[in-house]
Amino acid sequence: xxxxxxxxxxxxxxxxxxxxxxxxxxxxxxxxxxxxxxxxxxxxxxxxxxxxxxxxxxxxxxxxxxxxxxxxxxxxxxxxxxxxxxxxxxxxxxxxxxxxxxxxxxxxxxxxxxxxxxxxxxxxxxxxxxxxxxxxxxxxxxxxxxxxxxxxxxxxxxxxxxxxxxxxxxxxxxxxxxxxxxxxxxxxxxxxxxxxxxxxxxxxxxxxxxxxxxxxxxxxxxxxxxxxxxxxx
Amino acid sequence: xxxxxxxxxxxxxxxxxxxxxxxxxxxxxxxxxxxxxxxxxxxxxxxxxxxxxxxxxxxxxxxxxxxxxxxxxxxxxxxxxxxxxxxxxxxxxxxxxxxxxxxxxxxxxxxxxxxxxxxxxxxxxxxxxxxxxxxxxxxxxxxxxxxxxxxxxxxxxxxxxxxxxxxxxxxxxxxxxxxxxxxxxxxxxxxxxxxxxxxxxxxxxxxxxxxxxxxxxxxxxxxxxxxxxxxxx
DNA sequence: CTGTATATTAAGACGGCATTAAGACATCGC
DNA sequence: GCGATGTCTTAATGCCGTCTTAATATACAG
Numbered sequence: 001x002x003x004x005x006x007x008x009x010x011x012x013x014x015x016x017x018x019x020x021x022x023x024x025x026x027x028x029x030x031x032x033x034x035x036x037x038x039x040x041x042x043x044x045x046x047x048x049x050x051x052x053x054x055x056x057x058x059x060x061x062x063x064x065x066x067x068x069x070x071x072x073x074x075x076x077x078x079x080x081x082x083x084x085x086x087x088x089x090x091x092x093x094x095x096x097x098x099x100x101x102x103x104x105x106x107x108x109x110x111x112x113x114x115x116x117x118x119x120x121x122x123x124x125x126x127x128x129x130x131x132x133x134x135x136x137x138x139x140x141x142x143x144x145x146x147x148x149x150x151x152x153x154x155x156x157x158x159x160x161x162x163x164x165x166x167x168x169x170x171x172x173x174x175x176x177x178x179x180x181x182x183x184x185x186x187x188x189x190x191x192x193x194x195x196x197x198x199x200x201x202x203x204x205x206x207x208x209x210x211x212x213x214x215x216x217x218x219x220x221x222x223x224x225x226x227x228x229x230x231x232x233x
Numbered sequence: 234x235x236x237x238x239x240x241x242x243x244x245x246x247x248x249x250x251x252x253x254x255x256x257x258x259x260x261x262x263x264x265x266x267x268x269x270x271x272x273x274x275x276x277x278x279x280x281x282x283x284x285x286x287x288x289x290x291x292x293x294x295x296x297x298x299x300x301x302x303x304x305x306x307x308x309x310x311x312x313x314x315x316x317x318x319x320x321x322x323x324x325x326x327x328x329x330x331x332x333x334x335x336x337x338x339x340x341x342x343x344x345x346x347x348x349x350x351x352x353x354x355x356x357x358x359x360x361x362x363x364x365x366x367x368x369x370x371x372x373x374x375x376x377x378x379x380x381x382x383x384x385x386x387x388x389x390x391x392x393x394x395x396x397x398x399x400x401x402x403x404x405x406x407x408x409x410x411x412x413x414x415x416x417x418x419x420x421x422x423x424x425x426x427x428x429x430x431x432x433x434x435x436x437x438x439x440x441x442x443x444x445x446x447x448x449x450x451x452x453x454x455x456x457x458x459x460x461x462x463x464x465x466x
Numbered sequence: 467c468t469g470t471a472t473a474t475t476a477a478g479a480c481g482g483c484a485t486t487a488a489g490a491c492a493t494c495g496c
Numbered sequence: 497g498c499g500a501t502g503t504c505t506t507a508a509t510g511c512c513g514t515c516t517t518a519a520t521a522t523a524c525a526g
Contacts, residue, residue: 086339093345098353099332106319112326120331120353159503176380197505203485213484222380223482223513224393392514430516436474447473456471456524473522480515491504496497 004118006030007048009039009065010080011058015103019052019080022107028114036060040068047187048075050117052110055081055092063095070096074184076117080105135170138232140209140218142170151209161186162205165198169219169229178226202227237351239263240281242272242298243313244291248336252285252313255340261347269293273301281308283350285343288314288325296328303329309350313338368403371465373442373451375403384442394419395438398431402452402462411459435460 006023010016011034023030031046033039036057043051051069055062066077076098081088084102092100099113135142141150149156149166158166168177168185183194206213220228239256243249244267256263264279266272269290276284284302288295299310309331314321317335325333332346368375374383382389382399391399401410401418416427435452443449453461 086341089339089342090345093342093349096352098349106322108319109322109326112323116326116331119329161504174379176378193506196507199482199484200486200505202483206484221483222393225380228379394515426517429518432472433474433516435472439473454472468526469524470526471522471524473520475520476518478515478517480513482511482513484509484511486509487507489504489506492502494499494501496499 003027003029004050005046005048006114007033007039007042007046007051009033009036009051009057009062010054011035011056012054015054018107019110022111026111034058036062036065039065043069043073043075047073049121050114051075051077053077053079053097055079055083055088063092066092066095066097076121078110078113078117080110137170137173137218137229140170140232142166156208158205158208161201162208165201165205166209169227173229174231176222176226176228182226236260236262237283238279238281239347240266240272240275240279240284242266242269242284242290242295243287244268244289245287248287251340252343255344259344267291269295269298272298276302276306276308280306282354283347284308284310286310286312286330288312288316288321296324299325299328299330309354311343311346311350313343370403370406370451370462373403373465375399389441391438391441394434395441398434398438399442402460406462407464409455409459409461415459 006028008016008019008023008030010019010032016032016034020030020032031042031048033042036059039051039053039057042048053062053065057065062079062081066079069075069077074096077096078099078101079092079097080101080103081092082103083089089100098117101110101113133143133145135144139152143149144167147163149158149163164186165182168182179195179198183198186198187194202219203213206216206219209218210216217232218230220230222228239261241249241252241256241263243252243265249265249267253263253265264275264281266275269292272284272286272290275281286295286298290298295312295314299312302308302310307329310329311332311334312325312330313334313336314325315336316322322333331350334343334346366376366378368377372385375381376383377400380396382391382396397419398415401415412428412431416422416431419431420427439449439452442451450465451463453463455461
C-alpha cells in the first residue's frame with residue numbers, strides 16, 4: 001500500500017512524460033496508456049488505485065472510457081483535459097469522474113488532488129465513520145494506523161488481502177456484507193470466480209483468527225448472501 | 234436522506250444568496266454561516282452532509298476552519314475561493330478539503346461536483362444502518378441490515394428461506410398474505426407444489442418462533458387463503 | 467360424519483460452502 | 497538478471513445444511 005499504482009492515460013507524449021516523471025519523483029508507481037482501448041485494458045488487468053485520464057484520445061472519447069470503467073469498478077478517476085467548457089466538465093463528472101483539472105495544470109495541484117484521493121481511499125479502507133484508529137472486538141484488535149491485527153495480544157501475520165478483508169468486516173461489524181460487495185471493495189470487480197477466491201481467503205483468515213474454524217466466533221457465514229463480523233461478548 | 238443538508242459558509246451576502254437559491258432550486262436543504270466561528274458551530278451541531286466553504290472569512294482563515302472540522306469529522310468540504318494561487322489550493326486540499334473551486338465559478342459545475350460528492354457518500358454507506366432497518370413486534374426483532382432475527386434478545390438461527398419468509402410477513406404485518414403471493418415473492422414462481430413447501434417452512438419457522446406452535450402467537454393461519462403476522466401486545 | 471385443508475415428520479436430492487493442494491504470479495534481495 | 501519467498505488464483509473434493517417431496521396425522525367446515 002505504500003506505493004500506489006497510477007494509470008496515466010494520455011496520448012501526447014511530452015505531457016505524459018511530464019506526469020510520469022512527476023509521479024516517479026514522488027514515489028508513485030505508474031502504468032501508461034496512449035488510447036482509450038488500452039486504457040480500459042490496463043485498468044481491468046492491473047487494477048490501479050487511481051486513473052489520470054486525458055479526455056482527448058485518438059480512438060474514443062474520454063467520457064466513454066469513464067463509462068466503461070464505471071461499469072465494473074469505482075476506482076477514482078481524475079480527468080485532465082484541455083477542454084475548459086462547463087459542459088465538458090459536467091459531462092465527465094456525471095459520467096463518474098471524481099475530479100477535473102484543466103490544462104495547463106499545475107503539477108503541484110495535481111499532486112495535491114492525488115493526495116486528496118489517496119486520503120479518501122485510505123479512509124474508505126478503515127471506515128470513515130469511526131475515527132478510532134484501533135478497532136476492538138473481544139480478543140481481536142485491529143490497528144488501522146499501524147496496519148496490523150492482534151488476537152489476544154499476539155500479532156497476526158496477515159497477507160494484504162486477508163488484512164483488507166478483515167478491515168472491511170470490522171468496519172461493518174454487525175452488518176452482513178454480500179459477496180459482491182466484498183469482492184468489489186477488495187478487487188474493484190466482481191465476477192463469479194472471485195467468490196471462490198473469497199472463500200479461500202476466508203478460510204485462511206479464519207484459520208488464523210478463529211480458535212475453532214469449524215464453529216467460527218467472529219465471522220459468521222450467511223448462506224447465499226455473504227459474511228458478517230459478530231460482536232463478541 | 235433524500236434531501237441532503239449543505240452548510241454554506243460565505244460572508245459575502247450576494248454570493249451566499251446565489252448559492253442558497255441554487256441549492257433550494259435543486260432540492261437541497263441548507264444552513265448558512267457568515268464567519269468561521271459559526272461555521273464550526275453549525276457543522277458540529279447540525280452535522281451537515283457537505284460543507285461549502287469560502288476561504289475569505291472575516292474572523293479566521295478558511296484553512297483553520299478545515300482543520301477544526303477535520304479534528305472530529307471527515308465530512309466532505311468543498312472550498313469555493315477567490316484565491317486562485319496554487320499554494321492556496323494546495324494548502325486547503327492538504328488541510329483536508331475535498332475539492333476546490335475558484336471564483337467566479339459556474340453554478341452548473343458546482344452542482345456537478347456536489348453530485349460527485351453525494352455519489353461518493355452513497356457508495357460509502359452501502360449498508361448504512363438506519364433506525365428503520367429494525368422491525369419490532371412483541372419479543373420479536375428483525376434486523377434487516379444485519380440479516381438476522383431475535384426472539385427475546387436471543388438470536389434465531391434461520392435458514393435463508395425461513396428468514397425471507399419472516400421478513401415478508403413482518404413487512405406486511407397485519408395483512409393476510411396469500412399462498413401464491415408468498416411463493417411468488419420467495420421463489421418468483423407459484424405452482425401448486427410450492428404451497429406444500431411453504432407449509433414445511435412455516436412449520437419450521439413456527440417451531441423456532443412460537444413458544445407453542447400449536448396455538449401460534451405471531452403467525453396466524455387463514456384457511457384457504459394464506460398467513461398473517463399478528464400485532465403482539 | 468366426511469371430505470378437504472393444514473400441520474408434522476422423515477428421507478433423499480441437491481447445492482453451497484470449507485478446505486486442500488498445485489500452479490501462476492509478483493516482489494524482493496542478491 | 498536470477499532465484500527464493502510469499503501471495504494469489506484456480507480447480508477438485510468432501511461435507512454439511514438446506515430444500516424438496518412424500519407420507520401420515522390432525523384440525524376444520526359443511
